[in-house]
Structures are given as structure tokens and as C-alpha cells.
Amino acid sequence: MTRPDHDAPTSPTGQAGPIIEVTNLVRDYGGLGRKSRRVRAVDHISFGIQPGEAVGYIGANGAGKSTTIKLLMGILRPTAGQVRTCGLDPMRRRIDVARQVGVVFGQRSQLWWDLPLRESFTILAAIHRLDPAAARDRTARLVDELEMGGQLATPVRSLSLGQRMRAEIAAALLHSPRLLVLDEPTIGLDVLSKQRLREFLVEERRERGTTLLLTTHDMGDVERLCSRVLVVDHGRLAYDGTLPGLAATVGAERLLVIDLAEPTRPLQDVPGARLVAVESDGLRQRLAFDGARTTAAAVLTEVSRRATIRDLAVEEPDIEDVVRRIYASSAGQR
Amino acid sequence: MRTFLLLVRAGFRRHSTYRLALLAGTATNSVFGVIRASVLLGAIGSAGTHIAGYDGPRVLAFVWWGQALLGVVNLWGFQEVGQRVRTGDIAVDFLRPAGPQLVYLAEDIGRAGVNFLARGLPALLIGALLFDLAWPPGIGSWILGLLSVAVAVVVAFCGSFIVNLSAFWIVEIRGIRLLWMITTGFLCGLYVPVPWFPDWLRTFAEWTPFPSMLQHPLDILSGRVDGAAVWGTLATQLAWAVALVVMAQVVLQSGRRRLEVQGG
Numbered sequence: 001m002t003r004p005d006h007d008a009p010t011s012p013t014g015q016a017g018p019i020i021e022v023t024n025l026v027r028d029y030g031g032l033g034r035k036s037r038r039v040r041a042v043d044h045i046s047f048g049i050q051p052g053e054a055v056g057y058i059g060a061n062g063a064g065k066s067t068t069i070k071l072l073m074g075i076l077r078p079t080a081g082q083v084r085t086c087g088l089d090p091m092r093r094r095i096d097v098a099r100q101v102g103v104v105f106g107q108r109s110q111l112w113w114d115l116p117l118r119e120s121f122t123i124l125a126a127i128h129r130l131d132p133a134a135a136r137d138r139t140a141r142l143v144d145e146l147e148m149g150g151q152l153a154t155p156v157r158s159l160s161l162g163q164r165m166r167a168e169i170a171a172a173l174l175h176s177p178r179l180l181v182l183d184e185p186t187i188g189l190d191v192l193s194k195q196r197l198r199e200f201l202v203e204e205r206r207e208r209g210t211t212l213l214l215t216t217h218d219m220g221d222v223e224r225l226c227s228r229v230l231v232v233d234h235g236r237l238a239y240d241g242t243l244p245g246l247a248a249t250v251g252a253e254r255l256l257v258i259d260l261a262e263p264t265r266p267l268q269d270v271p272g273a274r275l276v277a278v279e280s281d282g283l284r285q286r287l288a289f290d291g292a293r294t295t296a297a298a299v300l301t302e303v304s305r306r307a308t309i310r311d312l313a314v315e316e317p318d319i320e321d322v323v324r325r326i327y328a329s330s331a332g333q334r
Numbered sequence: 335m336r337t338f339l340l341l342v343r344a345g346f347r348r349h350s351t352y353r354l355a356l357l358a359g360t361a362t363n364s365v366f367g368v369i370r371a372s373v374l375l376g377a378i379g380s381a382g383t384h385i386a387g388y389d390g391p392r393v394l395a396f397v398w399w400g401q402a403l404l405g406v407v408n409l410w411g412f413q414e415v416g417q418r419v420r421t422g423d424i425a426v427d428f429l430r431p432a433g434p435q436l437v438y439l440a441e442d443i444g445r446a447g448v449n450f451l452a453r454g455l456p457a458l459l460i461g462a463l464l465f466d467l468a469w470p471p472g473i474g475s476w477i478l479g480l481l482s483v484a485v486a487v488v489v490a491f492c493g494s495f496i497v498n499l500s501a502f503w504i505v506e507i508r509g510i511r512l513l514w515m516i517t518t519g520f521l522c523g524l525y526v527p528v529p530w531f532p533d534w535l536r537t538f539a540e541w542t543p544f545p546s547m548l549q550h551p552l553d554i555l556s557g558r559v560d561g562a563a564v565w566g567t568l569a570t571q572l573a574w575a576v577a578l579v580v581m582a583q584v585v586l587q588s589g590r591r592r593l594e595v596q597g598g
Contacts, residue, residue: 075428077591098431110426114348126340127432 017087018048019179019211020072025081027067041067043235044081051178054205054212056226056243058219058323064235065215066105069183072213073103086178099128102172106184109164110171111156117167118152121174128175135174142170146200162193169197173204179211180204186218198224219320231326238326247317250325253288255315256299260285261308270302337432338440345444356452359405363457367401371465386529387558391468395556396527398461400548405449407486407547408442409518411494411511419501419589428590435495435582442491443484450483471557478564479555485571490547492578493518499582502589523549529558543574 027042042064049055059065070076071083074090074097083090090097104110111120125135143149146166151159159167165185172180186194198221205212205225214225222229222243229246231239239246255276263281267273272294276286289299296314303309350356374393378385388396415438418424427434461467470476497514501507519525521544528539528549539545550567553559559567 070425073429075425075590076593094428095431098429101429103429105426108423108426110429112344112348114351115344119344119347123340123344124430126337127430127437129337129431 018084019051019053019086020047020049020213021082021084022047022068022072023082025068025071025083026079027064027071027076028079040235042071045232045235045237046081047230047237047240049211049213051211052209053228054226055214056222056229057213057215057232058217058222058229059215059232059238060327063232065232066183068232069103069105069181069213069215072181073097073101099175100177101179101181102175102177103181104165104168104172104183104185106165106168106182106187109156109168111164111167113157114155116153117148117156117159120156120167120171124171124174130175138174138176139170142173145203146170147196162189165189165193166197166200169200173210176208177210179213181213183215184217185214186216186221194218194220201225219323231323233327246326247322248292250322250329254291254296254317256287256289256296256303257313257315258285258287258300258303258309259283259311261310264307267303267306270299270306273299273302338436341437341440342444342447345441346447347444348441349445349448350452353452356405356448359449359453360456363401363404363453364460367398367457367461368464370401371397371461386527388527388529388556391466392556392558393527394461394465394467395469396552396558398458398465398467399552399555400524401461402450402454402458403483403486403548403551404457404524405453406446406483407551408446408490408494409522409524409547410515411490411497411518412442413498413511414438415495416498416501416507416511419499420505420507424593433583433586435579435586438495439488439491443487446487468557470555471560475554475557475560475564478568479551482551482554482568482571485568485575486547486551488575489543489571489578490518492575492582493543493547495582496578496585499585499589502592518544518547521545522547523552527552543578546571546574 023046025042025045026040029039029041041062045064045068057065057068067076071078072085072090074085074092074094077091085097086100088097110124111117112123121135121139125132125139130138143152146169148163148166148170151163151167154163156164156167169182169185172182186197189197201212202225204210212225214221216222227242229239229241229243230237231246239249241249253274256273260283263283264285265282266275266278267285267287268275270287273287273289276288278285287299287303289296300309300312371394374388374397375390378388378390378393383389384392415424415434418427424434427437430437470479494514497507497510500510504510521528521539521542523539523545528536528545531539550559550571553567554564
């Protein structure tokens, strides 16, 4: 199928410069009632996202992820600081922002519950004022790529969670937005559904260059989809950079799994490495090392002085562990 | 406009899904129509030949058009919007490049359309078969009467929409909704025609939007209000419709400013 012309961004505003720009953003909740305590959900966050980037926005529950998204979309008013989405103030220009951005809140539906799925697409196309022919093409393509052809006549309430989530993403992409914001899109999905969704998103971004902002608890999502990570903790930005850089920052250890030619005594004395485990009478030994202080090669050299290496594997640090360390270290500072 | 019409169509389809409920509604409306017709006819009989412009056929028209419009004009109100505010799902409505008021109004007009065809016309037919009711005095009364019904739909929607929006400020809005239902049922002229009210209550009712939700369309359709007076009645309704549309928008915007959707 050919790519319709309306896929090109049409807005005259915000073409150049960052697609998201957040400066010293603060958002407090509560504090008006007698008993309620004022809670700071977003605490002086600043970052910018350029068109075409894919950014993972990660953090624990209540870290301020969803609040940030609502601030970006003009659903919530900032307590202080500045937000620009597609170059616009979302609080004043909510509708213009909504035309250029597609959002999926994983735990809320934007589809019409009682109606066949097809109707939701028709209504959303109307709300976005898409040309009917172009809307049909776009719908057909999304339905095809997300393999939803069999569900178009099914009422949304009867869809499975995986089917519904694919439908939500199709609905958010119907108007060919410049920016796609996904808030926990894979929550509750089985491995296969997650996999298919990620593959689709990679493909969609490759073809159209859509900017992606993704909040998730699933590190697989970030690893597969995002080139940049923002870690938010207690409303503050704890890290902004690449995924490998994140591991380096917190000094997460890489792991060398070494199979030796014959049973060997525990390798406790290798400089720069720490013995984690010994298996099969010393035939397999696991050594952790800090990638910032030494290299895998240096550790191997030391090991080969002591024993004959038959095989080896390097395990990268577990990202969940990395994020946990970030939380722990920033909690320690307080 | 195309957007609005498509949304109306969606509302129509959505509400036509529940066919059994529509059938049950028609049956209930008809039974209560027979009861109300008998009571009001009895009242007129004991008072002489007419009360405040209502004779037998007109009061029957009042009753049966009233039963027909019961499901069309949303007199009892809805709760969906209030629930969406409470759960935070209203956030999704604000992600769309359209005002929520317009989206929900369009859906309600679709709902009214379904109810007019599936509940209103059958109830009217049953009434016409069982009783000798007065029909609108001319083609003009038919057209303006149905127009008046459309305005009534808008007035009732906006009223209930505002009630639902109170969820931005109050956690539990069931009390307000109940109050709204009771007030509406009484002051819109559903139980007893507004012209039969004692003077002080009638004057009070005429200063509220409630008669615009039912009494005014019934006045035109039953022929109680005729000729040039029809335009005055319509003008009153339109004034209330405009006032409530604006008021709902103001409430929605201040609610949005105060929105506290946490989590999810």
C-alpha cells in the first residue's frame, strides 16, 4: 500500500526545534482540602526531545511519569515552570497539540466500548477531521500491520487485552501524529503480544520517523525501542542519557561466565573482578567486574594465567537492577 | 459539522444496541400512559370541561406526547461523564482535538433519535389507538413542536452535563443527581402540567429551565399554545439552551483547570 500524502506533518507551527521542551516543571497535588497534604509529583524537571527521537521515561510507581504526560498534553496545569509540546503551550492550545500527538494510556481506553471496533476508528477520524478516503487508507494500513482485520466487527468490550492494546495504538496513530506518547502500553500483555507490538512500533518509526515517548515498567520495551532514557525518581530527573550510559553511571557490574577446561579452584584472586559463583566443582565460574575500572580482556588475561579457558559469555547488567540502584542512591542522598 | 453528525450517528448506533431495553421502555411508558391519562381525565371531569387551557383531548395529548418524549429528552440525566471525572478517564476526552461538551452532546442527540423512533413513536401510536387525543393544530405546529423537542433535548443534556461536572469539585455526586432528578420530574411538568401549579409555584417554575425540557414542547404539540405564542415559547427555550450551553462550557473549563487526575 502506498503512503498517503496526508502523512506529512501539516502544522505550520513547531516544525523546527524540539518537539517537547520542559523547563523547571513543577506540579503539586492536593493541599486545598483540610486533611490533604500537598504532594509534589513533578519537581523541577527539565528536558528536551528532538523530532525523531525515541525516549524511554522510566521510574517507579508514583514517580511522576503519568503526571508529566498530562502536563505535556495540557490536561494538567503546571504549578510552576514551562511546557512546550510541538512548540505550543499545551494549556492554551490543547486542541492544536492534540492534532499532532497520539497518546495511549495503557490503563484507560479511548475506544467506544459498546460499538464494533471499526466504529471507533470512524469516529476518531471524524474528530480529527481526516479526509474520509485518506482515513480509510490509513485505517486499512494500521489494521493490516497490527493484524486486526478479524476484530473490526467485534465490540470493543469483547476484545482481549492484547487485541485492545493494538487497537488503542492504531487509534492513537490514525491521524499520523508527529509524536506518539505511550503510557505503559505493554502492561499485562503476554510475551508474544509484547513482541508483536514492539515490532510494529519499530517498523512504524522506521517508516514515518515518528517521535516516541514511552513510559514503562518493562525494560524490554526500553531496550527494544528507545535510544535515550530519562529516569525520574520522586518527581526529579535522576538520569538523562543512553541506556549503556545509565549502566555506566551507576557502576553496574558486567558478568563474565567462564567455562574452564578442567575443575579449578575458586578464582578469588583475579584483580578487578569479584567471584560471584562456582559451579560443577569449578568447571564454570562467574566473575563480576566494573566496566568502568577494568575490561573483559584484562580479566580474561588474568584468568588464563590461572587456568585454561574453554568457553565464555558476557552478561550485560540487568536494567531493572540499574534503575533500582539509581533509586537507592538518590534515596540515600536525601 | 461532519464531525458532529458522525458523532450523532455513533450515539445512535451505540444506543440502538440495546433493543430489549428499548422494548421494555416502550411497554413501561405505555402502561404509565394509560394510568396518567385516566387520572388527568378524571381531574378534568371533576373540574368541569377544562383546566387551564386543557380539555380532554389536549390533556390526552399532553400525557401521550409526554410518555413518548420521556426517553427522548434526558429528564433523569446521565452519569457517565461524572464517573469519567471521578475515575480520571475524562483525561482521555481531553486528548482529542474536540471539546468534550460537543462530543457528548452529539452522542446524546443520537441517543434521543433512537429513543424517538424506538420508544416515542410506538408509545404515541398506542396512545392514539386507545384514546382520542388532540393532534397539533397545523403543519406549523408539527414542525415547531418537533423543533421544540430538539431544543428540549439540548436543554436537558446541558443541565445534566453540569450536574455531572460537579464531580470535579465533589467526590460523590449521587445526592446532587437525585436532587436534579426530583426537581426535573416535578418542575418540567411531567407529573402535573405546569399551568396547573398554584400561582406562586408556576411563577417560580417559569423562571427555571425545567419547563423548557418538557412542558414547552408539550404545549406546542398539544395545541395549548398556538399561533404567534408558539414563537414566544420557542424563544424562551432557545434562550435557556444558549444560557446552559455557555454555562456548561464555563463549568467545564474551570473544572479542567482544577483537574486532579492522579496515577494511571
